Amino acid sequence: MDNFIYSIPTTAYFGKGQITILGAAIKAYGGSKVLLAYGGGSVQKNGIYHVILDQFAKAGLAHVELSGIRPNPRVESVEEGISIYREKGCDFILAVGGGSTLDACKAIAAGVKYNGPVTDLFVNETGLSPISVAAPLATILTMAGTGSEMDMGAVITVGDDHKKEVILHPLVNPKFSILDPEYTYTVPEYHSMAGVADILCHLMEQYFTPDVNAKVQDRMNEGVMKAVLEEAPKILADPRDYDARANIMWASSMALAGFQFLLGKPMFAFPLHGLGHELYSMYDMTHGVTLALLTPAWIRHTMRTAPEHLPIFARFARNVFDIREEDDGKAAEKGVGKLQAFYAAIKMPANLREAGVKEKDLEGIAKKAVERGNLGILTSIGRQEALAIMRDAF
Amino acid sequence: MDNFIYSIPTTAYFGKGQITILGAAIKAYGGSKVLLAYGGGSVQKNGIYHVILDQFAKAGLAHVELSGIRPNPRVESVEEGISIYREKGCDFILAVGGGSTLDACKAIAAGVKYNGPVTDLFVNETGLSPISVAAPLATILTMAGTGSEMDMGAVITVGDDHKKEVILHPLVNPKFSILDPEYTYTVPEYHSMAGVADILCHLMEQYFTPDVNAKVQDRMNEGVMKAVLEEAPKILADPRDYDARANIMWASSMALAGFQFLLGKPMFAFPLHGLGHELYSMYDMTHGVTLALLTPAWIRHTMRTAPEHLPIFARFARNVFDIREEDDGKAAEKGVGKLQAFYAAIKMPANLREAGVKEKDLEGIAKKAVERGNLGILTSIGRQEALAIMRDAF
Numbered sequence: 001m002d003n004f005i006y007s008i009p010t011t012a013y014f015g016k017g018q019i020t021i022l023g024a025a026i027k028a029y030g031g032s033k034v035l036l037a038y039g040g041g042s043v044q045k046n047g048i049y050h051v052i053l054d055q056f057a058k059a060g061l062a063h064v065e066l067s068g069i070r071p072n073p074r075v076e077s078v079e080e081g082i083s084i085y086r087e088k089g090c091d092f093i094l095a096v097g098g099g100s101t102l103d104a105c106k107a108i109a110a111g112v113k114y115n116g117p118v119t120d121l122f123v124n125e126t127g128l129s130p131i132s133v134a135a136p137l138a139t140i141l142t143m144a145g146t147g148s149e150m151d152m153g154a155v156i157t158v159g160d161d162h163k164k165e166v167i168l169h170p171l172v173n174p175k176f177s178i179l180d181p182e183y184t185y186t187v188p189e190y191h192s193m194a195g196v197a198d199i200l201c202h203l204m205e206q207y208f209t210p211d212v213n214a215k216v217q218d219r220m221n222e223g224v225m226k227a228v229l230e231e232a233p234k235i236l237a238d239p240r241d242y243d244a245r246a247n248i249m250w251a252s253s254m255a256l257a258g259f260q261f262l263l264g265k266p267m268f269a270f271p272l273h274g275l276g277h278e279l280y281s282m283y284d285m286t287h288g289v290t291l292a293l294l295t296p297a298w299i300r301h302t303m304r305t306a307p308e309h310l311p312i313f314a315r316f317a318r319n320v321f322d323i324r325e326e327d328d329g330k331a332a333e334k335g336v337g338k339l340q341a342f343y344a345a346i347k348m349p350a351n352l353r354e355a356g357v358k359e360k361d362l363e364g365i366a367k368k369a370v371e372r373g374n375l376g377i378l379t380s381i382g383r384q385e386a387l388a389i390m391r392d393a394f
Numbered sequence: 395m396d397n398f399i400y401s402i403p404t405t406a407y408f409g410k411g412q413i414t415i416l417g418a419a420i421k422a423y424g425g426s427k428v429l430l431a432y433g434g435g436s437v438q439k440n441g442i443y444h445v446i447l448d449q450f451a452k453a454g455l456a457h458v459e460l461s462g463i464r465p466n467p468r469v470e471s472v473e474e475g476i477s478i479y480r481e482k483g484c485d486f487i488l489a490v491g492g493g494s495t496l497d498a499c500k501a502i503a504a505g506v507k508y509n510g511p512v513t514d515l516f517v518n519e520t521g522l523s524p525i526s527v528a529a530p531l532a533t534i535l536t537m538a539g540t541g542s543e544m545d546m547g548a549v550i551t552v553g554d555d556h557k558k559e560v561i562l563h564p565l566v567n568p569k570f571s572i573l574d575p576e577y578t579y580t581v582p583e584y585h586s587m588a589g590v591a592d593i594l595c596h597l598m599e600q601y602f603t604p605d606v607n608a609k610v611q612d613r614m615n616e617g618v619m620k621a622v623l624e625e626a627p628k629i630l631a632d633p634r635d636y637d638a639r640a641n642i643m644w645a646s647s648m649a650l651a652g653f654q655f656l657l658g659k660p661m662f663a664f665p666l667h668g669l670g671h672e673l674y675s676m677y678d679m680t681h682g683v684t685l686a687l688l689t690p691a692w693i694r695h696t697m698r699t700a701p702e703h704l705p706i707f708a709r710f711a712r713n714v715f716d717i718r719e720e721d722d723g724k725a726a727e728k729g730v731g732k733l734q735a736f737y738a739a740i741k742m743p744a745n746l747r748e749a750g751v752k753e754k755d756l757e758g759i760a761k762k763a764v765e766r767g768n769l770g771i772l773t774s775i776g777r778q779e780a781l782a783i784m785r786d787a788f
Contacts, residue, residue, distance in 0.1 A: 001640040003409025008402035015397025213637040215621040223613030243607040
């Protein structure tokens with residue numbers, strides 16, 4: 001096991017009705033005028049918006065608004081938020097929504113304290129963003145999946161070619177996140193299940209690394225994966241199943257809290273996210289859906305090209321899917337089969353073609369995915385490998 | 395799943411050589427004169443003491459010492475520490491050792507900021523200690539087991555009858571803990587394995603609660619239990635097996651970090667610790683050993699007297715020990731058998747008699763164990779039940 005630092009800067013207030021702590025918690029972090037940021041109109045339709053304004057009024061908090069943050073949030077939204085925060089003299093940021101709103105607000109939190117373009121704050125060669133101070137940020141999650149509510153990362157889209165840039169720094173971790181599973185009752189089935197695929201992928205990206213016997217981390221990770229596999233189908237059966245929504249929401253947070261399942265392991269790679277980003281940039285696909293499609297193809301590609309890693313996939317099959325099979329190759333193959341069956345059960349598209357991807361675009365996507373360097377950790381994924389994986393998933 | 399608050403105030407610096415962050419980390423919390431607290435001479439014998447003094451010298455930190463903190467730390471040690479801290483004008487506390495030293499230092503951290511006897515700060519009817527401020531505390535762990543390095547609790551012994559009192563408050567969580575598995579290489583086998591039994595018991599005390607489908611928490615908990623079962627025997631085979639020591643140390647911390655496996659579940663009860671405290675108070679037994687002896691007896695008692703809880707013990711057997719058995723009663727019985735076999739494999743005594751307990755004392759111990767109220771959560775453990783469990787374990 002490698003050395004690591006475990007730090008969880010975000011407090012989670014989990015459960016129904018936790019919104020009542022909002023005013024006091026914001027004031028505890030010195031907030032008096034809040035930049036309230038959200039995406040489309042869903043927070044107004046489902047009533048959360050008015051509940052928040054009530055809490056602000058009770059606590060005597062002023063606020064201004066930034067609305068219309070879109071999926072795959074763009075740097076222009078971030079810049080707009082920075083301007084509003086400064087012009088209106090805000091001192092706290094509250095992000096209400098899913099990962100896109102949260103990510104935009106992390107960039108705003110860093111940007112408002114930086115005297116220069118926010119694009120300077122993207123991850124550099126140190127592996128972190130050059131951030132030395134950030135405005136206090138809290139979140140109210142309305143959709144489970146990205147884990148942004150408990151982590152230090154944000155993905156921001158830049159330019160006409162939809163380039164994905166990353167903000168990564170502990171200072172942008174939310175101070176607190178309000179996680180009320182009831183707020184996810186109205187998330188449409190497709191997006192709920194895409195969130196499930198995203199959670200599973202976060203867990204797998206931390207799991208499929210060279211084995212350094214970080215056993216506590218891996219066994220905990222397997223436990224969360226099993227819980228996700230058990231609970232997600234219950235949401236399909238009843239979108240208002242509180243415990244199922246609660247488990248999926250908590251799995252989302254646990255998956256990325258302090259990157260706890262990656263601690264002590266070799267490195268931060270997330271190759272599936274690297275490939276997936278390019279797909280959903282080009283087609284405006286839902287993030288989690290791309291991951292559900294790419295993961296089985298990536299596993300099979302790795303099994304085929306780097307059979308020395310078969311034991312890791314066999315362990316996954318045995319410990320997560322309870323496969324009883326002595327032979328590593330057969331066990332691994334059965335595991336990836338079970339994983340694909342799970343994606344089918346939660347109604348993910350069968351392949352990239354069904355999800356709207358055009359075969360003629362694959363070469364360009366593969367090229368773009370690796371333009372900043374090869375992806376991967378078990379194997380190195382260059383342009384040819386990226387293409388092969390996407391063809392497998394096609 | 396019930397509502398909960400997840401908060402992990404302690405940063406862990408995990409791995410070999412992490413001691414080099416000591417000076418900078420203490421200074422980051424405003425420390426300039428450190429109360430350095432430890433137990434017997436082992437920190438001097440194994441060299442850690444001199445490494446710490448080197449780090450102090452490099453960072454320009456002054457220090458004074460409190461040594462001789464004994465297992466089952468007494469309130470008199472705490473009072474001595476409070477006096478030294480105040481007289482010498484300290485501003486930071488560094489606990490070096492196992493759970494006893496850490497627990498004493500938590501009480502000191504609260505006591506130095508309180509204008510009155512430290513005994514006022516024991517847990518009251520609110521379920522927490524009445525603490526509003528505490529001195530900054532850090533820990534260097536030299537023995538894995540109690541989890542005190544990552545939690546908000548401390549057990550202090552008071553009076554001639556060795557009464558156990560509890561300090562419980564997030565303000566006494568260490569600011570940071572240095573967890574270097576190499577520091578545990580020299581812990582004798584018996585105490586290493588008693589620590590393993592303590593870790594397992596912390597996990598089981600959070601696991602054996604009425605089922606509220608807190609599945610993410612339970613599955614993660616099962617994962618840590620499995621890791622402990624796999625790794626502990628490797629320490630017996632080779633006390634310098636780094637990865638085994640690392641996994642057991644991290645399991646100790648994860649087991650109690652924010653009581654994360656109890657979150658969303660009905661209540662805080664820890665009946666096995668309640669019973670165990672009285673045994674090791676009377677006989678100066680090692681804490682973890684009492685737990686290893688009581689747990690199987692408690693499980694069988696609960697299975698017998700409250701068969702409605704059989705499914706929980708059956709789940710434990712299936713998910714932690716991989717028991718393939720349809721019938722809940724048979725599965726549960728096989729699980730407790732496997733648990734006992736594990737305790738035997740890590741060389742715990744076979745029963746209370748072998749551990750030195752006298753049969754004639756059992757009635758008195760049972761009476762004392764429940765004098766502040768019945769114990770338990772799956773069932774209520776009064777005097778008769780406590781006696782029955784101890785007789786089973788005898």
